[in-house]
Amino acid sequence: MELTFLETHETFETWLNKKFVSADLRDILSKASILMVPYENLRDSPNPYFFPTGTEDLLEYFKNKLPQEQMIDVCISDEYYQEFVFNCNYKRLGNFVVKAIAIPFFVSILASYVHDKYIRLDETKPQILIIDNSTHSAVNTHISTLTDKKYLEPTHIKFSVTVVDTTGKSKNISYEGPASEIDSVLMNLKEYEK
Amino acid sequence: MRNEEIVAKLNEIHLQLYSLEDFTSELQNIKDEFVKQGNQEQAKLLWIYQTIIEAHRLYINAFHLLKSKAYYQAWCELEKIEIVLNSLKKHFIYDKKQYFLWHIEKSVKNLQVIYPYRLFASSEILKKKKKCSVCDKEISIRNSCGHIVGEIYDGEMCHRVVTEADVLGISIVENPGNKYSVMFIKDSKTDEQTDQYNYETIDYLFELIELPYEFWDLEVSECETRKEDYGSVGRNEPCPCKSGLKFKKCCMKNIGKKYPHYEFIVLNPSDKKILTNVFKN
Numbered sequence: 320m321e322l323t324f325l326e327t328h329e330t331f332e333t334w335l336n337k338k339f340v341s342a343d344l345r346d347i348l349s350k351a352s353i354l355m356v357p358y359e360n361l362r363d364s365p366n367p368y369f370f371p372t373g374t375e376d377l378l379e380y381f382k383n384k385l386p387q388e389q390m391i392d393v394c395i396s397d398e399y400y401q402e403f404v405f406n407c408n409y410k411r412l413g414n415f416v417v418k419a420i421a422i423p424f425f426v427s428i429l430a431s432y433v434h435d436k437y438i439r440l441d442e443t444k445p446q447i448l449i450i451d452n453s454t455h456s457a458v459n460t461h462i463s464t465l466t467d468k469k470y471l472e473p474t475h476i477k478f479s480v481t482v483v484d485t486t487g488k489s490k491n492i493s494y495e496g497p498a499s500e501i502d503s504v505l506m507n508l509k510e511y512e513k
Numbered sequence: 514m515r516n517e518e519i520v521a522k523l524n525e526i527h528l529q530l531y532s533l534e535d536f537t538s539e540l541q542n543i544k545d546e547f548v549k550q551g552n553q554e555q556a557k558l559l560w561i562y563q564t565i566i567e568a569h570r571l572y573i574n575a576f577h578l579l580k581s582k583a584y585y586q587a588w589c590e591l592e593k594i595e596i597v598l599n600s601l602k603k604h605f606i607y608d609k610k611q612y613f614l615w616h617i618e619k620s621v622k623n624l625q626v627i628y629p630y631r632l633f634a635s636s637e638i639l640k641k642k643k644k645c646s647v648c649d650k651e652i653s654i655r656n657s658c659g660h661i662v663g664e665i666y667d668g669e670m671c672h673r674v675v676t677e678a679d680v681l682g683i684s685i686v687e688n689p690g691n692k693y694s695v696m697f698i699k700d701s702k703t704d705e706q707t708d709q710y711n712y713e714t715i716d717y718l719f720e721l722i723e724l725p726y727e728f729w730d731l732e733v734s735e736c737e738t739r740k741e742d743y744g745s746v747g748r749n750e751p752c753p754c755k756s757g758l759k760f761k762k763c764c765m766k767n768i769g770k771k772y773p774h775y776e777f778i779v780l781n782p783s784d785k786k787i788l789t790n791v792f793k794n
Binding site: 407 | 599602606615618619622625630631633635637638639640641643652654655656657661662679681682684686687688689690731732733734735736737772773774
């Protein structure tokens with residue numbers, strides 16, 4: 320599990336002023352309280368702005384659950400939009416920029432998405448109990464660790480959130496680790512609620 | 514064929530009394546009728562039944578491939594089963610007794626544990642354009658067709674069809690998006706592929722089970738490698754694992770390390786014990 324906290328100067332304007340946002344789109348996006356922003360320059364490509372596969376699904380999920388006064392959008396013009404699939408089975412949820420006022424909604428919807436999509440499915444799968452041979456009792460080691468086979472791990476997720484408060488100050492939280500930790504990870508965002 | 518008759522037949526699926534191909538074709542005809550009538554609920558139910566049959570078909574294939582020692586092909590079938598069951602679970606949660614699905618899922622997981630594979634070559638893909646499998650409409654991020662990926666429409670699961678893509682690269686990973694891309698050694702001169710993995714544990718198991726639906730399970734315990742495990746071998750003597758190295762340069766380094774010990778629970782157990790490596794000697 321890797322949880323990183325950073326102070327940042329990134330704001331909504333940082334993203335709205337990018338060249339991949341058209342003037343018309345900028346007006347629309349300025350009304351949003353949550354932006355899904357692209358990864359930039361992850362790989363060498365003529366169009367270096369990538370969103371993770373599954374963005375379409377997550378965006379729809381948020382749109383269906385957010386109250387009317389809150390808006391989410393992807394921070395890119397349609398013609399630049401493209402998705403990447405990277406080999407590793409880490410589920411990349413994406414990068415978000417969130418106004419402090421939208422944090423309660425963001426936290427509850429993202430947590431519910433991870434529960435619906437990954438945790439619930441993981442919980443239906445057969446589990447393998449490991450016994451300590453000397454004590455004959457169950458040990459707290461996961462089968463993926465003991466066998467050194469990462470593909471046996473439960474689902475891992477990866478995302479990053481930049482919270483912009485009313486004074487324009489920003490903080491970034493990045494997480495990479497088990498999906499099952501989502502609630503405790505998102506608790507860290509609660510203190511930025513305004 | 515009515516729903517109750519289909520369910521009754523599915524309840525006997527493990528007895529292998531009928532052809533799965535014929536059964537699924539029969540269900541396809543019934544599903545086509547429901548689609549014509551616009552009965553989405555029944556068409557979806559038929560999709561669920563067909564998906565259950567597909568999981569069984571793949572499992573029987575995997576079992577026979579393992580019996581005939583076609584390990585990599587069997588591995589791919591196991592991966593397909595995992596994908597099929599994940600799709601199914603979105604619409605149908607089964608208990609441990611329904612249609613032998615738990616037996617299949619548990620067997621797949623247990624087999625994945627004992628397979629020797631660890632590293633995979635996996636591609637990085639950039640999806641530039643995609644369309645909907647249901648309505649064929651090109652999808653843009655702000656102009657979706659309204660069909661939801663993974664949902665069932667007209668008795669078929671909706672997915673996205675990538676129509677334009679770039680391959681960005683290939684990476685070596687331990688936890689791939691899909692597990693088909695196992696790494697094998699290729700001779701650069703002869704171009705001949707070698708299967709370098711040791712499948713002794715799988716062979717051991719498949720000597721003990723005869724039929725796909727025969728009960729078996731896996732128990733795993735955590736052991737620690739001890740000096741005594743290697744008998745009275747001296748530091749400078751050849752390693753008992755037959756690597757060709759001295760003991761001190763090979764398995765002696767493992768003393769104190771944890772390793773998994775597998776025990777199979779089967780109807781006809783054997784007293785034989787094996788000590789294996791991931792790779793062939």
